[in-house]
Amino acid sequence: MAISSASAGALLRHVRTGRARSRADLVALTGASRNTVSARVDQLIAANLLEEGGRGWSTGGRPPTILRFNSRAGCVLAVDLGATSVDVAVTDLSAQILATDGHRIDIAEGPVAVLAEADRLAQKVLAEAGLAPADVCAVGVGVPGPVEFSTGRPSHPPIMPGWHDYPIPSAFGRYGCPVYVDNDVNVMALGEMGIAGSMQDVLVVKVGTGIGCGVIVDGQVYRGAQGSAGDIGHIYVAQPDGRTVVCRCGNENCLEAIAGGGALLRDAVAAGMPVSTVREVVERAAHGDGQALELVRNAGRTIGTVLAALVNFFNPHRIVLTGGVAQAGVPLIAGIREAVYRRAMPLAARSLEITVSDAPDLSGRLGAALMAIEGFLAEDAVDQAVSR
Numbered sequence: 001m002a003i004s005s006a007s008a009g010a011l012l013r014h015v016r017t018g019r020a021r022s023r024a025d026l027v028a029l030t031g032a033s034r035n036t037v038s039a040r041v042d043q044l045i046a047a048n049l050l051e052e053g054g055r056g057w058s059t060g061g062r063p064p065t066i067l068r069f070n071s072r073a074g075c076v077l078a079v080d081l082g083a084t085s086v087d088v089a090v091t092d093l094s095a096q097i098l099a100t101d102g103h104r105i106d107i108a109e110g111p112v113a114v115l116a117e118a119d120r121l122a123q124k125v126l127a128e129a130g131l132a133p134a135d136v137c138a139v140g141v142g143v144p145g146p147v148e149f150s151t152g153r154p155s156h157p158p159i160m161p162g163w164h165d166y167p168i169p170s171a172f173g174r175y176g177c178p179v180y181v182d183n184d185v186n187v188m189a190l191g192e193m194g195i196a197g198s199m200q201d202v203l204v205v206k207v208g209t210g211i212g213c214g215v216i217v218d219g220q221v222y223r224g225a226q227g228s229a230g231d232i233g234h235i236y237v238a239q240p241d242g243r244t245v246v247c248r249c250g251n252e253n254c255l256e257a258i259a260g261g262g263a264l265l266r267d268a269v270a271a272g273m274p275v276s277t278v279r280e281v282v283e284r285a286a287h288g289d290g291q292a293l294e295l296v297r298n299a300g301r302t303i304g305t306v307l308a309a310l311v312n313f314f315n316p317h318r319i320v321l322t323g324g325v326a327q328a329g330v331p332l333i334a335g336i337r338e339a340v341y342r343r344a345m346p347l348a349a350r351s352l353e354i355t356v357s358d359a360p361d362l363s364g365r366l367g368a369a370l371m372a373i374e375g376f377l378a379e380d381a382v383d384q385a386v387s388r
């Protein structure tokens with residue numbers, strides 16, 4: 001393994017992710033001197049971020065003292081805003097949920113009303129967990145639209161009227177800590193990765209009304225130059241029958257205009273099915289209705305042709321499907337697998353896993369918590385905190 005940085009932040013990361021359990025492990029991992037490692041570990045213990053446990057196994061001589069990450073050194077707030085819901089959780093620094101609450105809300109009520117409600121729920125869950133606003137180290141917020149990550153301001157979000165350029169972090173000023181805001185797909189992708197530090201390459205594809213993709217490279221969200229990486233819903237897809245469909249973005253034959261939830265409902269109604277929501281189409285497919293099954297499977301095939309190209313380009317370990325249409329499960333996955341395995345190159349497809357999320361309702365909150373924790377415990381931020 002390559003020799004890595006031995007900053008306090010880097011040492012903390014090694015312990016948090018389980019790569020090191022003692023000072024000796026840290027010396028071996030970083031190549032730094034025993035004195036340097038000991039001094040920085042002492043700083044981290046003084047900052048309450050590391051604690052000493054019992055003795056580990058000895059390989060001769062005095063057994064080493066076990067180092068543990070103190071995940072109760074503070075807490076973070078996780079805010080998951082959906083088109084029709086607000087969910088807030090408070091978690092410890094390993095993303096264990098301590099208290100959570102949420103309910104239906106219309107995001108179109110605008111930022112002032114919706115964020116005031118999110119803040120009210122935040123104060124409620126903090127009180128429930130026996131924590132004070134001063135314990136909050138960072139806030140993570142997921143929103144259903146594009147966001148400029150560096151400022152936390154939505155950028156022309158199509159389903160969030162009144163939110164364009166609104167400074168979301170200002171709504172959480174009372175906590176006096178960093179506030180990180182990102183689009184829901186990136187946040188869910190982090191949540192799907194579950195624990196920080198997993199070094200996998202994963203695509204998390206949300207198939208709801210629209211279609212979006214969170215790109216995880218080496219365990220971290222890849223946002224691209226302007227933050228719009230993974231916007232796969234508007235990739236052009238040729239139709240076998242030469243049909244053209246105009247997308248809400250104004251272009252023709254975008255993936256989501258052909259295979260998103262809105263398209264499924266449109267095609268189901270056109271086929272004479274007695275349905276008025278995408279959820280009903282998905283439920284019919286899940287119960288084995290032949291017509292609904294065929295529609296969902298076709299949507300899967302179309303999504304699969306785009307994913308096959310992404311697999312050739314990106315060679316992920318895993319593709320995880322989430323969102324309302326993904327709840328159809330087997331028929332959607334079957335369509336996607338069929339297209340991916342037919343079109344992707346064998347080397348890239350050989351050990352690729354394609355699965356549906358186990359916890360689609362939880363991944364938004366978990367991801368928002370992980371985003372906040374990653375920001376608070378970023379190596380630079382830890383280095384600054386312990387040298388104060």
Ligand SMILES: [Zn+2]
Binds near residue numbers: 249251
């Ligand atoms: Zn489009």
